[in-house]
Amino acid sequence: MRRWWPLGVLLGGVGLLPALIAVAQLGRIHPDEVYQLLEPAWFRAHGYGVLAWEWRVGLRNWAMPGVAAWLLRLAEVLWLTHPVAYRALLAVPQVALHAWMLWAAYRYAERRAGISGGRFALLAMGLYGPVLVFAGRTLGESLSTAFLVVALEALDRTERPVRAGLVGGLALGLAVVARYGSAVVVLAALVWLAAGRRWRVLAFACLGGLGVALGLGALDWATWGKPFHSFFAYVDFNVLSGQAARQFGASPPVFYLWPFFSGLPLWFWAVVPQGVSSIRRRFAVPLPLFCAGVYLVAITATAHKEERFLYPALVLLVMAAAPALAALVLGRESARSRWGLGAMALATALLAGHFFPPGDLRGDQFRAIVAATRDDGASGLLIVNEGLWGAGGFFYIGKNIPWSTCDWPHDANFQQAMRDTRFNRAVTFEGRALAELRAAGFRVVGRVGRETVLARD
Incomplete structure (x- = not known):
């Protein structure tokens, strides 16, 4: 022993x-x-x-x-x-x-x-x-x-x-x-x-x-x-x-x-x-x-x-x-x-x-996605400055709501999300498109590392 x-x-x-x-x-x-x-x-x-x-x-x-x-x-x-x-x-x-x-x-x-x-x-x-x-x-x-x-x-x-x-x-x-x-x-x-x-x-x-x-x-x-x-x-x-x-x-x-x-x-x-x-x-x-x-x-x-x-x-x-x-x-x-x-x-x-490994693990983004979608009011999520395969998917969202990714405000996914009232949560990496998100009614509700979490009513 x-x-x-x-x-x-x-x-x-x-x-x-x-x-x-x-x-x-x-x-x-x-x-x-x-x-x-x-x-x-x-x-x-x-x-x-x-x-x-x-x-x-x-x-x-x-x-x-x-x-x-x-x-x-x-x-x-x-x-x-x-x-x-x-x-x-x-x-x-x-x-x-x-x-x-x-x-x-x-x-x-x-x-x-x-x-x-x-x-x-x-x-x-x-x-x-x-x-x-x-x-x-x-x-x-x-x-x-x-x-x-x-x-x-x-x-x-x-x-x-x-x-x-x-x-x-x-x-x-x-x-x-x-x-x-x-x-x-x-x-x-x-x-x-x-x-x-x-x-x-x-x-x-x-x-x-x-x-x-x-x-x-x-x-x-x-x-x-x-x-x-x-x-x-x-x-x-x-x-x-x-x-x-x-x-x-x-x-x-x-x-x-x-x-x-x-x-x-x-x-x-x-x-x-x-x-x-x-x-x-x-x-x-x-x-x-x-x-x-x-x-x-x-x-x-x-x-x-x-x-x-x-x-x-x-x-x-x-x-x-x-x-x-x-x-x-x-x-x-x-x-x-x-x-x-x-x-x-x-x-x-x-x-x-x-x-090793080289590159960005983007842990702050995944934690921000979790934070943005936890409350019952979250009905749609937009992730800015990230492609589809870099995001956390439904696994980290944890519910069946629409979500999409985009790189720039002029992207079709961004424009569609701004028009679709179901998208009431957003996560943006390094502050990209903050002005455009605010103009569409989003407000900053938190920050997780390099990520900013936003919501709109």
């Missing part, structure tokens, strides 16, 4: 942080956070919502939005009608998943650096800036990466190969269900097992993954009318046809250089020589490192690139390097040296979150 309570405290405290940050801040790393999970779930639960084009052609599966929809129905039963309240309810399974990921990081490091090393590695992973930013978000990358860490830790074990293979295969399958791009890591993990002649683990990993695949096929059959419809549509759109690059743009391989180097903590480079020495001595590449390398090659070779695609690789690299960091820190002779070096390493891990 004395051995486990510090670990439980670490898992509980550090595991809660990403969800607390996401719920308190709101906002979005990318529109997919809203329109590929929250908004489809809202549509399923309430019968209305904005469905992105992927949900009309069957490019996504309904697994994660389906779970979220059931939680939203539970929120109604529990009278959780405030967007922050039901967003917090959705975070509960994410907290459990994140704690599972941190437990896996601990187990992976404990086998290499002992109990104290495992605890320190857990801290290094849990306080890694990109993890704090991403892990509480409803992005495919966030959910899938947690499953990948769990899977790779399980497949790395040498004891109880049947259980290790089944758990690893199950988690790999769920990682693909959450995000089809993670199939690259799955293939890399299977190649690694085959290269190491770990045939029993490989066989049961395939068995565990097969169970998830059959479930996905049945789900697609029930929702899209054909087994694995969403997976094949995804592969065709993103890999075979080149439509993703034509529709969303293509970037050169150097696109990932800055987010890669700025996204990794500084301590990572300090342990690289130790990691290289270990690989030479054992003639083996650690599973997370191998999978991260294969995944990096794959996304670099893919024409369409986004910074968020790097997140799984960064986390797997940190997972692979954390045991070496723990050994480096705990190997210091004096307690002062250990505490100082450890604190410096954790500080650099936190700092990486300042650079």
Whole structure:
């Protein structure tokens, strides 16, 4: 008992942080956070919502939005009608998943650096800036990466190969269900097992993954009318046809250089020589490192690139390097040296979150949308200085009222909203169109960060 309570405290405290940050801040790393999970779930639960084009052609599966929809129905039963309240309810399974990921990081490091090393590695992973930013978000990358860490830790074990293979295969399958791009890591993990002649683990990993695949096929059959419809549509759109690059743009391989180097903590480079020495001595590449390398090659070779695609690789690299960091820190002779070096390493891990992901999370806008639509008198909302896919959708409005977005007062949406008396609430970013809104009868009723909230009778 004395051995486990510090670990439980670490898992509980550090595991809660990403969800607390996401719920308190709101906002979005990318529109997919809203329109590929929250908004489809809202549509399923309430019968209305904005469905992105992927949900009309069957490019996504309904697994994660389906779970979220059931939680939203539970929120109604529990009278959780405030967007922050039901967003917090959705975070509960994410907290459990994140704690599972941190437990896996601990187990992976404990086998290499002992109990104290495992605890320190857990801290290094849990306080890694990109993890704090991403892990509480409803992005495919966030959910899938947690499953990948769990899977790779399980497949790395040498004891109880049947259980290790089944758990690893199950988690790999769920990682693909959450995000089809993670199939690259799955293939890399299977190649690694085959290269190491770990045939029993490989066989049961395939068995565990097969169970998830059959479930996905049945789900697609029930929702899209054909087994694995969403997976094949995804592969065709993103890999075979080149439509993703034509529709969303293509970037050169150097696109990932800055987010890669700025996204990794500084301590990572300090342990690289130790990691290289270990690989030479054992003639083996650690599973997370191998999978991260294969995944990096794959996304670099893919024409369409986004910074968020790097997140799984960064986390797997940190997972692979954390045991070496723990050994480096705990190997210091004096307690002062250990505490100082450890604190410096954790500080650099936190700092990486300042650079990755780049861009504006717009949390103040989402909080302003919630504030503007809470009272019963809100019958329509106009969001100024934001496009449709950057806004929070019906999920954060929380009721079935008309809403639209625009950039400038001369836009058709702005002019239509000024004439339509149902639009009696407005949110404007950085004060754009304030004069025109006032001229149409709106008055300022509050400010949330850079957002101004207006209402008219």
